[in-house]
C-alpha cells in the first residue's frame with residue numbers, strides 16, 4: 560500500500576475527471592440555489608470538492624476513508640482558503656450513520672466502485688432528501704461485446720462493469736429518475752492522471768526496481784494505461800445525474 564501511495568500520491572487527480580466535467584454535471588442539477596447540504600463521498604484530495612464549494616452556497620461535507628487522502632484534502636482546503644466552507648469527515652461511504660440530517664445533493668466521482676454502484680445507490684437513498692439529487696461517475700462498457708484484453712483487465716480489477724443502458728436500468732430499479740448523463744472525454748483520463756503515471760512508471764523502471772511487490776504495482780499500472788490507450792472506445796466513464 561505504501562508504494563501504491565508513492566506512485567499515485569501527490570497528483571492533481573486520483574481518477575478520471577476534470578473541473579469542466581464536474582461543472583457540466585453540476586449545471587445539470589436543477590435549481591442549484593435551493594441546495595443547502597451536499598456530501599462529497601470518496602472526495603480524495605478535494606479536486607471536485609473545490610469546484611462544488613466555489614459554485615454553490617451549500618454547506619459541504621467532504622468524506623474519504625484513507626489517512627493519506629484526508630491529510631492531503633485538509634492541506635488543500637487550507638491552501639484554497641476553503642477550510643471554513645467544507646467540513647471534513649474521515650469515514651466510509653458505506654456507513655453514513657454519522658449523518659443525522661439528509662443531504663440535498665450527494666456527489667461521488669470515480670469512487671462508488673469502492674462499495675459497488677447498485678449498493679451505493681441503495682445505501683445513499685436513505686440519506687437523500689425527497690427530490691434530492693445524486694451525481695455519480697462510474698466506469699461503463701460502451702459496447703456489448705468488448706475485446707478479450709479490456710474484458711480480462713476489468714474482470715480482474717472491477718468485474719461489476721455494466722453497459723450504459725444496463726446502468727440506467729439499475730438506476731430506475733433503485734428508485735431514481737435520471738436527470739441526465741454524459742461521457743467523460745479522453746482528456747479527463749489523460750491530463751494530470753495517466754500522463755503523470757506514465758512518466759512515473761517509466762522513472763521507476765529506469766531506476767531498476769527489483770522489489771517483487773513494487774514491480775507488480777508498476778506492471779498493473781502500465782497494463783491499465785496500455786489497455787486504455789488501445790481500447791478507450793470500448794469502455795469509458797459516465798457521469799449520471801439522478802433525482803431521488
Ligand SMILES: C[S@@+](CC[C@H](N)C(=O)[O-])C[C@H]1O[C@@H](n2cnc3c(N)ncnc32)[C@H](O)[C@@H]1O
Pocket residue numbers: 572573574575576600601602603604605606607622623624625628650651652653667668669670673674
Ligand atoms: C479513484 S479515487 C477518486 C478520488 C476523487 N473522487 C477524485 O475523483 O479525484 C477513490 C477514492 O475513494 C476513497 N475510498 C476508498 N474506499 C472508500 C470508502 N469505503 N469510503 C470512502 N472513501 C473511500 C479513496 O481513499 C480515494 O480517495
